[in-house]
Amino acid sequence: MKLNLDTKNAKSEKLPFSRTNPFQAKILKNINLNRAGSSKETRHIELSLQGSGLSYVPGDALGVIPSNDPELVASLIKEMEWDEEAVVTVSKQGETLLLKEALISYFEITLLTKKILQQAAVFSENEELQKLVLVENVIQLKEYCYGRDLLDMLRDFGPWKASAQEIVSLLRKMTPRLYSIASSITANPDEVHLTIGAVRYTAHGRDRKGVCSVLCAERVQEGDTLPVFVQANKHFYLPESQDKDIIMVGPGTGIAPFRSFIQERAVNKATGRSWLFFGDQHAASDFLYQSELEKYQQDGVLTRLDTTFSRDTSQKIYVQHKMLEHSKELFEWIEKGAYFYVCGDKKHMAKDVNEALITVIEKEGAMARDAAEAYLKHMQKQGRYQRDVY
Numbered sequence: 001m002k003l004n005l006d007t008k009n010a011k012s013e014k015l016p017f018s019r020t021n022p023f024q025a026k027i028l029k030n031i032n033l034n035r036a037g038s039s040k041e042t043r044h045i046e047l048s049l050q051g052s053g054l055s056y057v058p059g060d061a062l063g064v065i066p067s068n069d070p071e072l073v074a075s076l077i078k079e080m081e082w083d084e085e086a087v088v089t090v091s092k093q094g095e096t097l098l099l100k101e102a103l104i105s106y107f108e109i110t111l112l113t114k115k116i117l118q119q120a121a122v123f124s125e126n127e128e129l130q131k132l133v134l135v136e137n138v139i140q141l142k143e144y145c146y147g148r149d150l151l152d153m154l155r156d157f158g159p160w161k162a163s164a165q166e167i168v169s170l171l172r173k174m175t176p177r178l179y180s181i182a183s184s185i186t187a188n189p190d191e192v193h194l195t196i197g198a199v200r201y202t203a204h205g206r207d208r209k210g211v212c213s214v215l216c217a218e219r220v221q222e223g224d225t226l227p228v229f230v231q232a233n234k235h236f237y238l239p240e241s242q243d244k245d246i247i248m249v250g251p252g253t254g255i256a257p258f259r260s261f262i263q264e265r266a267v268n269k270a271t272g273r274s275w276l277f278f279g280d281q282h283a284a285s286d287f288l289y290q291s292e293l294e295k296y297q298q299d300g301v302l303t304r305l306d307t308t309f310s311r312d313t314s315q316k317i318y319v320q321h322k323m324l325e326h327s328k329e330l331f332e333w334i335e336k337g338a339y340f341y342v343c344g345d346k347k348h349m350a351k352d353v354n355e356a357l358i359t360v361i362e363k364e365g366a367m368a369r370d371a372a373e374a375y376l377k378h379m380q381k382q383g384r385y386q387r388d389v390y
Contacts, residue, residue, distance in 0.1 A: 016053060017052050017053065017054055017229055018229050019063060019176060019229050019231075021229075022063070022065050022176075022227035022228055022229045023049070023052040023054060023227070023228055023229065024225040024226070024227055025047040025048055025049060025052070025192070025225060025226055025227075025228045026047065026048040026050075026223065026224075026225050027045060027046070027047055027220055027221065027222050027223065027224050027225065027226065028046040028047065028048055028191065028222065029044065029045065029046035029222060030043060030044075030045050030046075030216070030220065030221065030222055031043070031044050032044075032217075033195070033288045033289070034285055034286055034288075035284065035285040035286075036285065037282065037284065037285045038281070038282065038285035038286050039281065040197060040198075040252075040280075040281070040286060041197070041198040041200075041217055042195060042196065042197050042198070042252075042253060042288060043194075043195075043196045043197075043198065043213075043216050043217050044182075044193065044194075044195060044289075045193065045194045045196065045216060046183075046188075046191055046192075046193050047062075047191065047192050047193070047194070047226065047228065048190060048191060049185075049190050049191060049192055050190045054192075054228075054229070054230050055185060055230070056181055056185055056192065056230045056232075057185075057232075057237065057238075058181070058184055058237070058238050058257065058260040058261050058263075058264045059180075059181075059233050059236040059237040059238065059257055059260070059261075059388070060181050060230055060231065060232050060233050061178040061179060061180055061181060061230075061231040061233055062178070062179050062181050062192055062194060062228055062229070062230060062231070063176035063177070063178050063228060063229045063230070063231050064176060064177050064178075064179065064194075064212055064216075064226055064227070064228055065174065065176045065226075065227040065228070066174065066176075066177060066211045066212035066215045067104050067105045067174075067215060068103060068104050068105070068107075068109055068110070068174075068211060069209060069211075069214070069215075069219075070104060072109065072110070072149075072151065073100060073103040073104050073109070075151055076103060076109065076150060076151050076154065077099070077100065077103070079151060079154050079155060080154060080160070080164065080167070082099060082164045083099065083164075084098065084099050084100035085098055085099070085100070086098070086099045086164055086165075087099075088102050088164060088165050088168050089165065089169075090102050090106050090107070090168070090173075091173075099164050099168070102168060103168070105174070106173065106174060107168060107171040107172070107173065107174060108171060108172045108173065108174050108175060109149060109150045109151075109171065110149045110150070110208075110211055111149065111172075112144075112145040112148050112149060112150065112152070112153060113145060113172075114138070114141050114142065114145060116150075116153070116170050116171070117129070117132065117133055117141060117144070117145065117153065118133045119170050120153060120157070120162075120167075120170055121133045123160050123161050123162035123166060123167070124157050124158065124159070124160055124161065124162075125159075125161075126156075126157040126158065126159075128156070128157065129156075129157040132144060147203040147204060147208070148203075148204055149208075150171070152204060152206075154167075176229070177211070177212035177213075178231055179194045179195075179196060179256070180195075180254075180256040180257040180260075180343060180388055181193070181194070181256065181257065181260055182194055182195040182255075182256035182257070182259045182260055183259065183260055183263060184260050184261075184263035184264035184267060186263075186264055186267045186268070187263040187264065187266065187267045188263070192228070192230075193259070193260075194216075194256070195253050195255060195256040195259070195288065196212075196213050196216050196217075196253065197213060197252065197253045198210065198213045198214055198216070198217035198218075199213045199214065200214065233388065235386060235387075235388075236257065236341070236343075236386050236387075236388040237386070238261055238264060238265070238339075239272070239339050241272070242265070242268055242269075242270040242271055242272060243270070243271045243272045244272045244337060244338070244339055245272045245273040245274070245275070245333050245336060245337065245338035245339070246261065246265075246272060246273075246274045246275070246338060246339045246340075246341065247274075247275045247277075247330070247333060247334075247338050247339070247340045247341065248261060248274070248275070248276045248277065248341045248343075249277045249319050249323070249340075249341065249342045249343070249344075249353050250276070250277070250278060250341075250342070250343045250344055251277075251278060251279035251280060251318070251319050251344055251345075251349060252279070252280055252288075252344060252345075253288075253344070254342075254343040254344030254345070254349070255278055255288050255289060255343075256343065257341075257343050257388060258276055258341070258343065259289060259292070261274075261341075262274065262276070262293075262296055262301060262302060265301060266296065266299075266301045273303040273304075273333070273338075274301070274302050274303050274304075275302075275303055275304040275305075275306070275333065275338075276293070276302055276304070276305050276306070277306050277307075277308075277319045277322055277323060278293070278305070278306075278307050278308075278319070279307065279308040279309065279310065279318055279319040279322070280309055280310075281309060281310055281311040281312075282309050282311050282312055283307070283309040283312055286309065287307065287309070293305055306322045306326065307322075308321065308322050318349070318352065319349070319353065320349075320352040320353050320355070320356035321356075323353065323356045323357065323360060324356055324359060324360065327359075327360040327363055327364050328364055330360050330364075331360055331361065331363075331364030331365060332364075334360075334361070334379070335365075337384070338384070339383075339384045339385075339386070340357065340379065340384060340385050340386070341386050341387075341388070342354075342386075342387045342388070342389065343387070343388040343389070344389065344390075345389070345390070346389035346390055350387055350389040354376075357376060357385075358372045358373055358376055359372075361375050361376060
């Protein structure tokens, strides 16, 4: 039997590293990019890919398979008076793990779904839960799930007539978190860099932490490893030709892929111009990669750098306002064939940037609104308007 296990291990080591067979990447550097006085914490993490055979191009993402906060797991076990050493089946294939290990490394415990609550209702006579899962209360059920986790559900709707196995059987497997890669492998052989904003907030009377972002901010040190894989992104890439101009809009952690773009173009001595719009809260504490970007500008790698810090002015000025401020030059670049990129928050920023871009085209191109929209659609078809939004 031992021989079989060894053979299996030897086999899996030869398989290419992927989502199902992640590489244990050693952390070379893990620093906070925000300075004193910032309300944010943005980690710059450098990982070694040595011996992995993994490669990537600017625009690709790195998948990180996180583990849950041991404190949250301890609270779950205590709440349910479970035995952390109990053995539970975690997959359809019959794989087993100790309960504590399963809750830390295998299952998603910070996200609730309608399905989890509907299935959990079988194990409780709690009237509130029975009412919540009725078909006519689907909106309230969705509202309940938002911002709550497994511990909330177990506390809110007991007593439970369920074993640890029955409860974990409701859960989904931990999903990898994808982050835009913030480095060029040409500039940093055998390395991959990430820019991760730590997610922390209070909701429903409890402090909440982003599973992967706070793992990176609080629980892994230099020298530790993270399970990773490369996720190609065919919709976000540099132009093939080095002489094309590029315009990049990336506030906050949206700077990540553009650091990769700039590094790549610096190494390849690209002749095309580059223009970066970056924004955050305060210039003194939140100007991510400031010295690097300013050096690129001095060296002529970055042709233009326009920044805006929304909390430093009486009126909040964001990247889209900066675009409108420079609409004439922006349209000139676009007319000359520049590629336009946006990375960051899908809900607000990317929408506002899209609107600003249509306004710029409409105004400077002396077009009707629908003609400006058609112009932008054509850019998109040509691959000259690309978005990496989340």
